[in-house]
Amino acid sequence: MEHEKGDLVVEFTKIFSQTEVERVHEASLEILENVGMLVRNQKALEIFAQNGCIVDTETMMVKFPREVVEKARETFVPTYTFTAQDPKFDITMPGDRPVVVTGSSAPNIIDPKTGEERRATSDDIANIAYLINELPGFDVFSISTLADDAPEGQFSLSRFYPALKNCKKPVRSNTPNMEDLKAVLELGYLIAGGEEEYRRRPFINHHYCPVVSPLTFDVESTEAVIYLIEEGLPVYGTIVPNAGMTSPLSLMGTLTLGNAEFLGLATLTQMIRPGAPMIYAVLSTVADMRTGAYAPGAIETGMLQMAHTEMARFYNVPSGGYIGLTNAHTNDAQSGYETGMNTTGALLAGADLFNMGGLLGSLMAFDFGKAVIDNEIALMLKRIKKGYEYSEENLCLDLIAKVGPGGSYMDADHTMKNMRTIAVLPKVATREMRRRWEDQGKPDAHARAMKEADKILSKPNKSRFSEELDAKIREQFKGLVAGDAKWSL
Amino acid sequence: MVFQVIIKSITIGDAEQCLALTKRALQQGFSAESVLEKGLIAGMNRVAEKFRKQRVMVPEVLMASRAMHAGLSLIEPLLENTKKISSGKIVMGTVAGDLHDIGLSLVKMLVMATGIEVINLGVDVTPKKFAAVVRKEKPHILMMSALLTTTMTMMKEVIDELESSGIRKNLIIVVGGAPIDAGFAKRIGADYYFEDAFEVKAFLDENINKIISKKNRWT
Numbered sequence: 101m102e103h104e105k106g107d108l109v110v111e112f113t114k115i116f117s118q119t120e121v122e123r124v125h126e127a128s129l130e131i132l133e134n135v136g137m138l139v140r141n142q143k144a145l146e147i148f149a150q151n152g153c154i155v156d157t158e159t160m161m162v163k164f165p166r167e168v169v170e171k172a173r174e175t176f177v178p179t180y181t182f183t184a185q186d187p188k189f190d191i192t193m194p195g196d197r198p199v200v201v202t203g204s205s206a207p208n209i210i211d212p213k214t215g216e217e218r219r220a221t222s223d224d225i226a227n228i229a230y231l232i233n234e235l236p237g238f239d240v241f242s243i244s245t246l247a248d249d250a251p252e253g254q255f256s257l258s259r260f261y262p263a264l265k266n267c268k269k270p271v272r273s274n275t276p277n278m279e280d281l282k283a284v285l286e287l288g289y290l291i292a293g294g295e296e297e298y299r300r301r302p303f304i305n306h307h308y309c310p311v312v313s314p315l316t317f318d319v320e321s322t323e324a325v326i327y328l329i330e331e332g333l334p335v336y337g338t339i340v341p342n343a344g345m346t347s348p349l350s351l352m353g354t355l356t357l358g359n360a361e362f363l364g365l366a367t368l369t370q371m372i373r374p375g376a377p378m379i380y381a382v383l384s385t386v387a388d389m390r391t392g393a394y395a396p397g398a399i400e401t402g403m404l405q406m407a408h409t410e411m412a413r414f415y416n417v418p419s420g421g422y423i424g425l426t427n428a429h430t431n432d433a434q435s436g437y438e439t440g441m442n443t444t445g446a447l448l449a450g451a452d453l454f455n456m457g458g459l460l461g462s463l464m465a466f467d468f469g470k471a472v473i474d475n476e477i478a479l480m481l482k483r484i485k486k487g488y489e490y491s492e493e494n495l496c497l498d499l500i501a502k503v504g505p506g507g508s509y510m511d512a513d514h515t516m517k518n519m520r521t522i523a524v525l526p527k528v529a530t531r532e533m534r535r536r537w538e539d540q541g542k543p544d545a546h547a548r549a550m551k552e553a554d555k556i557l558s559k560p561n562k563s564r565f566s567e568e569l570d571a572k573i574r575e576q577f578k579g580l581v582a583g584d585a586k587w588s589l
Numbered sequence: 590m591v592f593q594v595i596i597k598s599i600t601i602g603d604a605e606q607c608l609a610l611t612k613r614a615l616q617q618g619f620s621a622e623s624v625l626e627k628g629l630i631a632g633m634n635r636v637a638e639k640f641r642k643q644r645v646m647v648p649e650v651l652m653a654s655r656a657m658h659a660g661l662s663l664i665e666p667l668l669e670n671t672k673k674i675s676s677g678k679i680v681m682g683t684v685a686g687d688l689h690d691i692g693l694s695l696v697k698m699l700v701m702a703t704g705i706e707v708i709n710l711g712v713d714v715t716p717k718k719f720a721a722v723v724r725k726e727k728p729h730i731l732m733m734s735a736l737l738t739t740t741m742t743m744m745k746e747v748i749d750e751l752e753s754s755g756i757r758k759n760l761i762i763v764v765g766g767a768p769i770d771a772g773f774a775k776r777i778g779a780d781y782y783f784e785d786a787f788e789v790k791a792f793l794d795e796n797i798n799k800i801i802s803k804k805n806r807w808t
Contacts, residue, residue, distance in 0.1 A: 140688075140713075205738050205739075206738075207738050207741075207768040207770075208770075219770075219772065219773075246738050246768075255742070274739065275739075276686070276737075276739030276740070276742075312688040312689065316688060318686075318688050319686065319713070320686050342691070344647075344648075345691045346691065387647075389646040389647050389648065390643045390646050390647070391643070391647065391785075392647045392691065392695050394767075463767075464767065464768075
């Protein structure tokens with residue numbers, strides 16, 4: 101186990117015995133071998149055929165003999181690195197776990213001035229990028245929204261340009277087609293100062309959901325995944341079964357189907373480039389069968405993440421996914437407990453990657469206050485991970501003897517030394533007495549979070565592109581959106 | 590009363606029983622129209638009402654819909670042509686590049702409960718395919734769905750295709766799916782956006798007869 105001495109999470113929460121884990125793996129192999137997957141992408145069909153799968157080109161059905169999957173497993177690698185424009189933000193799993201990422205690609209934003217939901221724009225992305233750059237809990241910026249103001253033909257550039265311009269942390273997102281993907285890579289080369297330089301440190305991380313449950317590879321995103329793996333660029337996929345709708349309505353059934361789908365994607369990945377880094381990433385959910393509603397904030401999402409993480413540990417690959425999302429439409433108690441409970445469960449089970457930040461309404465809208473609160477939740481998760489720092493010295497026996505019964509620790513050197521590091525010092529959570537809080541106008545968590553966002557975004561962004569680089573980019577891509585962080589409340 | 594038991598067979602989702610009872614009602618001399626209205630549609634309306642009050646769940650509505658359609662299979666050939674036309678026709682599908690059809694299935698389930706004929710093209714439907722089916726089937730309404738924010742733009746391409754083929758004019762276009770909203774629908778030139786399957790059903794309950802008579806005037 102890759103924990104440090106004194107980690108609270110010395111022993112990860114286990115749901116299954118070793119025999120049960122192996123049975124889920126076996127069952128997944130049975131699904132891939134007997135049921136197979138529908139592969140709607142031509143290149144993927146060819147790759148599967150060349151590497152020992154049984155492919156019916158007519159029906160696009162692919163069956164995976166178990167030895168083919170087992171062979172792919174031999175080249176799984178245990179780490180995954182997100183590279184950043186600024187190397188100080190590079191981060192590797194599982195060593196640097198938990199890696200906290202924003203939720204991505206919401207069409208809407210809660211307007212910070214009016215509080216009303218509206219379509220998001222490239223200016224919003226610039227503001228969000230700057231905020232995420234400054235909030236210490238976040239490690240990766242997955243581009244939170246779409247840009248409704250994107251000029252014709254610049255759907256993806258209008259997202260990646262403001263993101264990369266204002267955030268030096270690793271940037272992650274998807275593209276709808278190969279043309280957009282290549283334009284985004286061009287942008288990356290320009291920023292890096294050349295294609296070779298970019299490939300040495302690829303700071304755009306690509307993400308797709310190439311598997312549509314149940315057991316289907318789609319066309320466009322599978323194409324993008326294959327291309328990026330071939331090129332040796334960072335990419336991973338998330339598996340998204342929805343129990344009762346696209347997977348069996350039991351946690352075991354959905355875990356097993358999702359696990360089979362992960363193995364299907366992992367097998368494709370390793371066939372293309374053995375040793376290509378992967379993340380066992382999921383957003384496994386249980387649908388609310390009263391209405392068919394999507395429920396990523398439900399506690400079952402956390403339970404499924406915990407079990408998938410246990411399977412990922414069996415395969416020795418980093419794990420995680422969209423965990424900590426909420427169905428709430430405003431920054432209320434529901435949004436807090438859904439994000440808090442699910443991420444805590446996942447962390448204790450050993451998950452590495454948390455796509456959790458900033459979105460409301462099950463991935464529909466970004467909210468600045470939610471992002472600031474999620475930053476604080478991220479800092480709490482990181483505190484849990486840091487754990488107790490077990491040592492003889494930390495037992496404080498000398499100090500306890502020195503102060504003795506009835507004394508005070510308030511003025512001890514030991515206290516002075518630890519007072520800024522031992523506890524999370526929250527900026528959103530209140531610890532005021534009631535009277536003072538009333539005098540301040542009874543601000544709730546959302547109001548306090550918006551104040552933090554305002555404090556950060558009211559200052560100019562020091563991390564943005566140099567004028568010279570920006571001019572070069574705007575010369576190359578004519579008609580590009582402004583992409584500058586502009587904030588006023 | 591045979592209508593009462595037909596309604597019951599639908600609310601409990603028993604397709605075999607609904608089929609047998611529909612047959613019996615017809616043998617007893619009830620008209621196809623009355624069995625449809627007072628039995629099958631009444632049964633489905635009751636289920637839809639229970640669903641709205643969260644007294645039944647999605648799979649139960651699905652089973653009820655299947656039961657209703659078992660009965661409908663006997664009724665349909667007997668309906669007069671005028672009645673058939675007046676029941677309306679809808680073509681629906683998820684746009685190209687998108688393989689998600691849960692929302693589409695929920696809409697289909699509730700729309701079918703109104704007795705309107707539904708042609709579901711399924712997922713990953715290209716603009717050309719939509720246009721070809723619209724030309725052939727001449728539906729009253731076209732419904733498009735997209736779940737992915739990256740595929741929702743395909744809806745505009747479908748409408749463009751219909752425009753350039755000259756078959757947009759007499760067609761009502763409805764769009765839906767998680768990332769869609771009314772503003773988007775307006776911008777791409779769609780006629781309606783509905784947030785969920787209930788809104789669709791409520792709209793059809795209210796307006797389908799108007800839509801049909803309007804269209805018949807043109808054709």
